[in-house]
Amino acid sequence: MSTMALAAVMIATVSCKDGNKKEATTPVSTEMHQKTMDDKEDMAMGKSQDAKAEAILKDYFSLKDALVNDDNSLAKELGNMLAQSLKSFDASSYSDNEQNELKDIIEDATEHAEHIGESDINHQREHFKTLSKDMTDIVAITGTSMTIYEQFCPMYDKGTAWLSASKEIMNPYYGSQMLTCGKVQKEIN
Amino acid sequence: MIFFLVVMVGIQFIPTNPNQSDVVPDTDFMLVNKVPSKIRGIIEVSCYDCHSNNTKYPWYNKIQPAAWYLESHINEGKSVLNFNEWGTLSDRRKKSKLKSIKSQIKNGKMPMQSYTFIHKDATLSGDDRTYIAKYLQELSSSIK
Numbered sequence: 001m002s003t004m005a006l007a008a009v010m011i012a013t014v015s016c017k018d019g020n021k022k023e024a025t026t027p028v029s030t031e032m033h034q035k036t037m038d039d040k041e042d043m044a045m046g047k048s049q050d051a052k053a054e055a056i057l058k059d060y061f062s063l064k065d066a067l068v069n070d071d072n073s074l075a076k077e078l079g080n081m082l083a084q085s086l087k088s089f090d091a092s093s094y095s096d097n098e099q100n101e102l103k104d105i106i107e108d109a110t111e112h113a114e115h116i117g118e119s120d121i122n123h124q125r126e127h128f129k130t131l132s133k134d135m136t137d138i139v140a141i142t143g144t145s146m147t148i149y150e151q152f153c154p155m156y157d158k159g160t161a162w163l164s165a166s167k168e169i170m171n172p173y174y175g176s177q178m179l180t181c182g183k184v185q186k187e188i189n
Numbered sequence: 190m191i192f193f194l195v196v197m198v199g200i201q202f203i204p205t206n207p208n209q210s211d212v213v214p215d216t217d218f219m220l221v222n223k224v225p226s227k228i229r230g231i232i233e234v235s236c237y238d239c240h241s242n243n244t245k246y247p248w249y250n251k252i253q254p255a256a257w258y259l260e261s262h263i264n265e266g267k268s269v270l271n272f273n274e275w276g277t278l279s280d281r282r283k284k285s286k287l288k289s290i291k292s293q294i295k296n297g298k299m300p301m302q303s304y305t306f307i308h309k310d311a312t313l314s315g316d317d318r319t320y321i322a323k324y325l326q327e328l329s330s331s332i333k
Contacts, residue, residue: 057333103277111285126292 052089053142059085060135063116063167067128067172068179072121079116079124086110098141105141109134114154125156125173138187139163147189153182161185200253207250208263210242215275222226228324232272235300235311239266241273247307262304266321280332287329 059082066075086109091102112131116124136150152161156173164170169182213220219229238244239262249255270286278286293299294319305312313321 056268085211104281108285115289126288130288134281 008180011094011133014050040080053138054146055085056082056089056138057135057144057146057148057163057165060163061132062161063113063128064164064172065170067121068170068175070121070175072124075121075124076117076119079113079118083110083113083117094141102138102141105134105137110139128162128172129160132160135163136161147187149184150160150186150188151182152185163188197253198221205256205260207246208242208244208260208267210273211245213243213275214273216274218272218275221276222328225324228321231267231313231317231321235313237272238308239263239304240270241267242271243273262301268285284329284332287325287332291322291325291329294325 034126037073059078063075063078063082067076072108079151086106089102089106091099092101109131112127115127115129119127139148146165149164149167150161151164151169152159153171153173155178156171167184169180169184171179171181174181198262215221219233224232244259244263246259250259270290275283290299294313297318300308300311300313
């Protein structure tokens with residue numbers, strides 16, 4: 001058990017480093033903090049691309065909440081909704097390299113979101129794991145006006161991360177079974 | 190009744206596009222990954238009819254509407270996963286595909302029952318499933 005936890009921490013450290021490097025290049029808005037999720041005005045003030053990334057994040061967070069609440073059918077609905085917003089993401093203002101990378105990540109994320117739209121809850125959670133990785137990589141490129149927290153559960157599938165708009169741990173991989181398992185491993189913005 | 194017969198005879202003349210190719214491209218799953226022959230054999234027999242550019246058709250593909258039914262399955266299968274085009278996928282996509290393949294095989298969802306019902310040789314035993322899943326996991330770990 002302790003070796004597993006150690007390995008998990010090591011993985012967490014590695015992924016932190018990786019993420020920080022990428023983020024250094026994205027502009028950080030200091031005024032806009034936490035809970036701007038529903039604040040349309042704040043979003044409109046930012047770059048339009050940011051607003052698009054926020055639209056994806058918003059759907060992702062709703063999906064995460066459905067999984068936290070063990071709500072299989074709501075998660076299906078929200079998975080399909082996320083797939084739609086991913087498909088309508090406009091990457092045209094990014095550099096060619098970023099566009100290529102975004103296209104690849106979004107294609108991947110869309111597939112996971114679509115699978116979530118038609119699966120049982122265990123399967124939804126499996127896909128949510130990779131989806132969360134994809135979302136993290138998208139945000140590393142686009143940046144965001146929101147403050148998000150990368151959280152980590154050492155128990156699920158050898159250690160698994162997810163993103164949340166709130167600092168408080170609500171575990172989407174276990175739901176009510178182990179609601180508060182996990183920790184904040186990184187604050188983004 | 191006569192109408193039904195006319196329709197049934199009529200649709201026999203509607204052509205379908207057979208999913209067949211003599212070429213195995215460099216991007217094929219087996220070539221890209223240098224897959225060991227035992228795994229290769231299992232995957233080619235059990236998956237390639239619907240997930241590659243080359244289907245070994247059964248006799249009833251000569252008859253409509255069976256041919257349409259097969260065609261739609263093959264098109265759907267290839268759109269989700271085409272082993273012949275494996276090498277064109279990014280590492281991220283490969284990892285996701287491997288994860289899905291592994292889970293479909295492990296959970297007994299693939300190969301589909303409607304397929305193994307006819308293609309008995311495509312049926313995977315429990316051992317086969319475990320063996321392939323293990324290989325796919327290793328393959329996935331080898332991708333950064």
